[in-house]
Amino acid sequence: MRAYGLTQAPASRSHVRSVSTIRSVDNSIDEATFYGQVYVAQEPLVIRDYLRPSVSTWFHRNEHGAIILGSKLTENPTTPEMPYEYVRTGIEDDVARANFMSWLQGDKTLNSAPDSPGKENQTRFSQFTAPIGLLSKAMEFNAQQKDSKMRYKRLYIAQMPINELPPELQLDLEAPKLLRCPATPCDVYNTSIWLGLEPTYTPWHRDPNPNFFMQLVGQKTLRLLPPGPGGNVFMQVQNAIGSASNSRIRGTEMMEGPERAALHDAVWGVDAPKDVQEATLGPHDCLFIPKGWWHSVKSVREDGHLNASVNWWFRFRQPRGDSARK
Known part of the structure; x- marks a missing residue:
């Protein structure tokens, strides 16, 4: 049974063609097995039901x-401002x-249109910093909207x-035990939390x-490819649109x-690579x-609910006598 009952029902999938499912194991996998049979093999793996209880x-x-977010997050006076992203996709978002901004100011009347509507199908991406209370207030507003079209969506604390x-x-989110193999030291290079109002999305x-990568609240689906084939997809897109973006920066x-x-479209559309691998995490x-x-990562639901994840970027140090595994 999943702790504290945060599982949410899945929504309909945006893609229809079946893809390969990433292999999964239960939480009984130990540190030595994870290192020797997963990390060294450099194959993706899903570990089910592994969340730290303190979270x-x-x-x-x-x-x-x-x-919603608990008081441990929202009422801590030393919590810094968060890096937010917001994606506007159409007039409905405006x-x-x-309506959310009016609600924050005490006006409970919902408007039928914004003061300065943008082009209906134009996508706009913005970044800013603000207290975590902004996300908490947005969730409070969304909880009062029975019509999901009226909810404030795509507000995302990304890579905090x-x-x-x-x-x-920080103590609640120490590196998972699987990254602490006694015989093989591990360096954690960086780690981030991701808190947002669905739908959330990170491109290829x-x-x-x-x-x-660990899912905390809600569900996310991830699609993966090895370095060579995945790079080919990225370069094909860059060539098609005449771009030269950095594949490691969320720009x-x-x-x-x-x-x-x-x-x-290249990753999630009907013409996605046949060898792409997929995992849905709850x-x-x-x-x-x-x-x-x-x-690429996207939430399963799209109706303004909270979605939360955390990840650790790490690398095991190579033990002595293990040079053959380079």
Whole structure:
């Protein structure tokens, strides 16, 4: 049974063609097996039901039954401002955002249109910093909207470094035990939390280090390819749109405009590579992404609920006598 009942029902999938499912194991896998049979083999693996219990104190259900951030996050005076992203995809987003801003100011009247609507089908990506309370208030607003079209969506705290959080919160998200193999020291290079209002989405990219990804709230689907085939997909998109983006930076060019659309279609559309691999993670589930493997991440639901994840970028140091595994 999953702790604190944060599993949410899946929504309909945006893609229809079946793809290969990444192999999964239960949480009984030990550190030595993970290192020797997974990390060294450089193959992705899903570990089911592996969430640290202490993280459960970050979330709870409100009176509307929606999952929200707990006081441990929102009322800590030393919590720094968060790096937010917001993606505007159409006129419906303008209405929801205008209504949310009015609601924040005490006006409970919902508008039928924003004061300055943009082009209906134009996608715009913006980044800013703000207190975590902004996300909490947005969830409070969304919980009162029975019509999902009226909810404020795509507000995303993306890649907030855990080492910038207050010490008591960092303790809740220590590196997973699987990364602490006694015989093989491990260096954690960076680690981040991801908190957003669904739908959330990260385009096709690769990481410079292996990635241990853990789902906390809601569900996310990830699609992966090895370095060579994944790089081919990225370059084909770049050539098609005449771009030269950095595949390791979550920049504006991949979050809006023709590159966002082209990357999404190339990975998630009906013509996605036949050898692409996929995993859907719910609360407590983890995914090991080998170094250099290309991947894209999107929430399963799209109706403004909270989605939360955390990841660690790491690398095991090579033990003595293990030179053959380079």
